[in-house]
Amino acid sequence: MIMRFVVADEFLKLPAADQREVINAAAPQLGILPAVAEKNVWVCFALNALFSIPDRRPMVFKGGTSLSKVFNLIERFSEDIDISVNFLKDYGESISKTKATNIREQIEANLQAYKKDLLFPALQEQAKQLSLTVEPGDTEWEIHINYKSVLASGVDYIKTRVKIELSGRKETEPSQEYKVRPYLAEKTIDLIFPEATIEALLAERTFWEKVTLIHAGLHSGDIQNTPERMSRHWSDVSVLMKTETGERAIQDQDLCLRVVNHKDVFWRDAKAKYDDCRNRKFRLVPAGDALAVLKADYESMLEARMFFSEKPATFDEIMADIAELEARLNTLS
Incomplete structure (x- = not known):
């Protein structure tokens, strides 16, 4: 069954009760838990927030979440976002092990500054419009976007936060441009969900x-x-x-x-x-x-x-x- 709404509206701006109704109705049709369906919306929000940042460096979406969200190769819900930011292009094609030690330190320092000065403020600006919080993660390379679940109960394994894990030392090729949208969009009409155009490894x-x-x-x-x-x-x-x-x-x-x-x-x-x-x-x-x-x-x-x-x-x-x-x-x- 496809849910239809008389007036097109943004899902994330609906009252919590309406969001809950949509999630609880669509999740069984998708064969997933409501908590999974809900978090997937926030994963797409986070991807859009990241890839729409003006003047950002080239970067790619990779890892298990890309295998399910972009390529539809695995039937597993992936909840975290792995991002490789391209700092390697600053150092040329061939890097020896001897040079790599100094380059690693430079890249890590540059990535920390990039996270602090550009990514973190940009994500905070987008998140505050939806009463989300953006915090440093468990490591210096993580950013957490915390959301408040609209569901009556959750699942311990599924955290109510999207973890963004950054790397500046990983290669970003081969890659290609793709679009991603939430699973809920498959089961609703006239609701606007966060979608993202991304580069994926x-x-x-x-x-x-x-x-x-x-x-x-x-x-x-x-x-x-x-x-x-x-x-x-x-x-x-x-x-x-x-x-x-x-x-x-x-x-x-x-x-x-x-x-x-x-x-x-x-x-x-x-x-x-x-x-x-x-x-x-x-x-x-x-x-x-x-x-x-x-x-x-x-x-x-x-x-x-x-x-x-x-x-x-x-x-x-x-x-x-x-x-x-x-x-x-x-x-x-």
Whole structure:
């Protein structure tokens, strides 16, 4: 059923009771929780707020949220916004490991100033029109946009804030322009929702970003130390590997090496063992404590109904896919 309104109006300016009615009516039709549908509106608001800032630097939207919102490749609600701001263009094409140390420090200082002087004030200006609050996040690279839920009850796993995570050291190509809109817009007529025109990192690159993140995390021990919301990377890769996009990425070994080489230069960590990626020794399958904490994290995602599918993959099914991918990557000629 499509909800129709006699007079076109902006959803975010409706009274809370009317917003709640729209969300509660549309969410079951979409197969998602009301809290998921509500937060998705604010994700789109945040994307529009970011990409409509005058005089901003070139940047791209990337990560799991882009896989679901832009490319429709995964049936998972992604709640955070990963943004790469292009500071690398200031330093030319080829950067050695020796030069990278100083450049990293410069980029991080520039990104902090950019966040403080441009992004934060611009987001605050847009947020105050809707009684939102904008605050620093849990790390120096995060910005949180906090919203007040109109729902009677929420879900612990789904925070009433949109986390924007910034990076200035990551590459922003290949990318392309796309438009995104909230899920609720599919089930309503004559309501105006926040929409955004954004630049998104292509999904083929995101595939390798996630594969190398998994590899490095298992070697470094980061997975066991900070497992919350990490199982989604294994879930995303298990879905991507079965798509045409995933197959293109797997066959694009030049792109794989580009991602590996960039991480090795700008995130120098001997424990990550990036050389193993170059030598067809990917490690993607967790074991022991890492396996246990990831399984618990994935169960939390299932309980929060973060997937649109009526029957999401089980954790064991995901790990079977990942084992297959690991074997394939390590035997590619």
